[in-house]
Amino acid sequence: MNDRMFSFIGGTEGPWRVERVMAVKGDTLAKPARVKIASGLIPDATDNTWTLRGVTSNQRYTTQEENKKLVSVQEGLNRPEATCAALIPIRKNAAWWAMSQDQRRDILEKHSKHIEIGLRYLPAIARKLHHSRDLGEPFDFITWFEFAPTHTHEFDELLHALRASEEWNYIDREVDIRLVRGVA
Numbered sequence: 001m002n003d004r005m006f007s008f009i010g011g012t013e014g015p016w017r018v019e020r021v022m023a024v025k026g027d028t029l030a031k032p033a034r035v036k037i038a039s040g041l042i043p044d045a046t047d048n049t050w051t052l053r054g055v056t057s058n059q060r061y062t063t064q065e066e067n068k069k070l071v072s073v074q075e076g077l078n079r080p081e082a083t084c085a086a087l088i089p090i091r092k093n094a095a096w097w098a099m100s101q102d103q104r105r106d107i108l109e110k111h112s113k114h115i116e117i118g119l120r121y122l123p124a125i126a127r128k129l130h131h132s133r134d135l136g137e138p139f140d141f142i143t144w145f146e147f148a149p150t151h152t153h154e155f156d157e158l159l160h161a162l163r164a165s166e167e168w169n170y171i172d173r174e175v176d177i178r179l180v181r182g183v184a
C-alpha cells in the first residue's frame with residue numbers, strides 16, 4: 001500500500017457533515033450524515049452508506065507553463081478558514097476513453113479551458129484529484145475541494161462555467177456533495 005490511496009467513507013462518522021447530495025448527471029448517491037477521509041483503499045462496510053476510493057497521481061495534461069502557474073498560486077487542504085468542502089465524483093463516457101491523449105488534451109484545455117478557468121479561482125479554492133477508473137470503481141475520478149464559506153458563490157460560478165464546457169459533454173455521471181467541517 002502507498003500513501004497516495006484514499007477512501008471517502010460516507011456514514012455516521014468523520015469531521016465533515018454532509019449538507020446536501022445532488023445528482024448533476026446519472027444516478028445519485030445516498031446522503032450520509034458525515035464523511036470521513038481515510039488513507040488506503042478501505043473495503044465497503046455494511047454500516048457505511050458508501051465508500052469511494054481513489055489514488056492521487058501524476059499530471060496527465062498540464063504543460064510545464066501551466067504547472068508553474070498552478071504551483072505558484074495554489075494552496076493546500078486543511079486551511080483553518082476553509083470549512084466548506086465539495087466532494088464531486090465523476091465518470092466519463094466510453095467516447096472520452098476511446099480518444100488519444102492529444103485529443104483529450106484538446107478538449108480539456110483548447111476547447112474547454114478547464115485549467116485556464118480553474119486558475120482564476122486559486123488560491124481561494126484548494127483542490128485534490130483522485131483517479132478511480134483503474135481501480136474498477138463506479139466513478140473515474142473523485143474530486144475534492146475546500147474553501148471558506150465566503151467563497152461558496154465563486155465555487156458555484158466555477159462549476160457553472162466548467163459544466164457548460166465541451167469537456168462536460170463527456171461526463172455521464174456526476175454527483176455534487178457539499179460538506180461543512182466540524183459542525184455537530
Ligand code: HEM
Nearest residue numbers: 058059060061062088090115118119121125127141143159
Ligand atoms: C479549482 C480550480 C480548478 C483547477 C485549477 C483545476 C485544474 C485541473 C488540472 C490542472 C487538471 C489536469 C490534471 C492532469 O494534468 O492530469 C484537472 C483535471 C480534472 N479536474 Fe479540475 N480544476 C479545477 C476545478 C475543477 C472542478 C470544480 C472540477 C469538478 C467539478 C474538476 C474536475 C476535474 C476532473 C474530473 C479532472 C480529471 C480530468 C481527466 O483526467 O479527464 N476540476 N483540473
